[in-house]
Amino acid sequence: MSGGEMPPCLFSQEAEMATKEENLNRLRQLAGLLGREADMSGSAADIAQRVSEWEEELAVSPEGIMHSDESGADQNHTDDGEQLHNTDATDDVKAVRVRKCLHVMGYCPETGRPVELTYRGMRVMVPSPLATAMIQHGTAEHA
Numbered sequence: 346m347s348g349g350e351m352p353p354c355l356f357s358q359e360a361e362m363a364t365k366e367e368n369l370n371r372l373r374q375l376a377g378l379l380g381r382e383a384d385m386s387g388s389a390a391d392i393a394q395r396v397s398e399w400e401e402e403l404a405v406s407p408e409g410i411m412h413s414d415e416s417g418a419d420q421n422h423t424d425d426g427e428q429l430h431n432t433d434a435t436d437d438v439k440a441v442r443v444r445k446c447l448h449v450m451g452y453c454p455e456t457g458r459p460v461e462l463t464y465r466g467m468r469v470m471v472p473s474p475l476a477t478a479m480i481q482h483g484t485a486e487h488a
Contacts, residue, residue: 365389368396371482375399378478397448404450404475439476441485442468449475454488 363371369385372395376383379399385392440454443463451460451469460469468488471479479485 363393363396365392368392371396372399374478374482375403378403378474400475401448401450403478404471437473438470439473440468440470440488441476441479442466442488443479443485445484447479447484449479451475 368389369392372383372385372392375381375396376399379402384395387395438452443449443465445465447463448461449463449469449471451463451471452458453460454468454470460467463469476485480487
């Protein structure tokens with residue numbers, strides 16, 4: 346990309362935008378990960394903003410993830426309600442390839458520089474719990 350060009354996904358309003366129902370499901374999932382009660386009221390934009398803020402918070406502070414058992418393994422739920430057992434340490438990071446434009450707090454695997462805004466197909470290093478959540482939600486895949 347040259348000087349002033351922005352990735353095309355920043356300007357498009359493609360079908361990849363999450364619906365209100367998808368954002369409500371994601372908000373429920375994030376509430377479980379963060380151990381919070383989610384406010385499900387408001388417009389689609391309000392819900393999308395809450396999801397964005399909570400995803401950013403999860404990326405910044407993986408130690409804020411709630412652990413639901415005493416054995417040390419993370420237990421989270423997928424969108425279908427299935428239980429996921431994640432034994433990765435919270436300070437571990439994983440490379441993912443994002444499937445759409447996202448605001449994340451991660452690092453470039455090649456340069457180690459901080460990455461806040463990703464575009465489709467970009468590889469980024471994020472905390473393991475966030476990588477797992479992103480893959481389960483379908484916003485990223487293993488890189």
